[in-house]
Amino acid sequence: MENLTLNEVYRRGEATLEGAGVPDAEVDALYLTENIFGADRTALILHGDRPADSGLCRRFFDCIDERASGRPLQYIMGTWNFMGYDFYVGEGVLIPRDDTETTVLRALKLLNGREAPRVIDLCSGSGAIAISLKKMMPQAQVTALELSEDALGYLKRNAERNGAEITIVKGDVSTDAEKFADGSFDMIVSNPPYIISNQIDTLQRELSYEPRMALDGGKDGLDFYRIITERWAAKIKPNGWLVYETGEDEHEATADIMKASGFCDISYDLDLQMYKRTTYGRFGK
Numbered sequence: 001m002e003n004l005t006l007n008e009v010y011r012r013g014e015a016t017l018e019g020a021g022v023p024d025a026e027v028d029a030l031y032l033t034e035n036i037f038g039a040d041r042t043a044l045i046l047h048g049d050r051p052a053d054s055g056l057c058r059r060f061f062d063c064i065d066e067r068a069s070g071r072p073l074q075y076i077m078g079t080w081n082f083m084g085y086d087f088y089v090g091e092g093v094l095i096p097r098d099d100t101e102t103t104v105l106r107a108l109k110l111l112n113g114r115e116a117p118r119v120i121d122l123c124s125g126s127g128a129i130a131i132s133l134k135k136m137m138p139q140a141q142v143t144a145l146e147l148s149e150d151a152l153g154y155l156k157r158n159a160e161r162n163g164a165e166i167t168i169v170k171g172d173v174s175t176d177a178e179k180f181a182d183g184s185f186d187m188i189v190s191n192p193p194y195i196i197s198n199q200i201d202t203l204q205r206e207l208s209y210e211p212r213m214a215l216d217g218g219k220d221g222l223d224f225y226r227i228i229t230e231r232w233a234a235k236i237k238p239n240g241w242l243v244y245e246t247g248e249d250e251h252e253a254t255a256d257i258m259k260a261s262g263f264c265d266i267s268y269d270l271d272l273q274m275y276k277r278t279t280y281g282r283f284g285k
């Protein structure tokens, strides 16, 4: 490979991604430049005229080709930041999304003032919610429940990576509520699968790399809100909270499901795109 400077490498990478129609080509090329050469935007401005290591160049352009073919940037890098914490990610586990930070922030607000609150994160995936909560509220006793073996592998490694002492349980939200005593938790938090089954294949191509069981919310997208609300409500202490991430346009239906199971003070938070992204309510006031 010819000798290239860091700037040339970065620009070629960006041009390839742009040509392949990757949205945010510039941002993705920058992430990969930083991930592989350790050079962020400032380093490119200051030292971009320095020669780029040829071995690293090969790796960089391989990654650019993978990204151009549609593989998500986060899986290529193998790591992603959520709430200021680094998480291992890869095929088999959902990539933590910025929108989910809305749910973590609401959970923290609702738990504020409770001594050693007990929290369970259902459908925990990479552990993004459970681990961030434990890091930001160390006095909380956090359990993370997940069904997928692949996701559980990431969840365990992410808890270790972040030094988060949480309890990790393999379990199925459909059948395993009975393993917990009634009134066990101050809060249930969950970002369950919530995409309408027949819409999954029509969404952006990157989603096809993520596990279907992390996305598929059934015929109307609401299966998991019904299952969790109906089967897990009694596990919440009186005056405890149920906090969901909800899909676009799912707040009202989720609120109705919660009302029917004895929740009150139901409300929502908007995400940065102004969708009602977090739906929460108090159990049995």
Ligand SMILES: C[S@@+](CC[C@H](N)C(=O)[O-])C[C@H]1O[C@@H](n2cnc3c(N)ncnc32)[C@H](O)[C@@H]1O
Pocket: 093, 094, 095, 096, 097, 100, 122, 123, 124, 125, 126, 127, 128, 129, 145, 146, 147, 148, 151, 171, 172, 173, 174, 190, 191, 192, 193, 194, 213, 214, 215
């Ligand atoms: C939308 S992802 C959320 C992952 C993570 N909580 C986050 O916010 O990034 C939903 C997760 O639910 C898990 N899941 C699907 N069906 C489940 C079930 N029946 N019981 C427990 N977990 C399940 C999937 O494996 C996936 O990790």
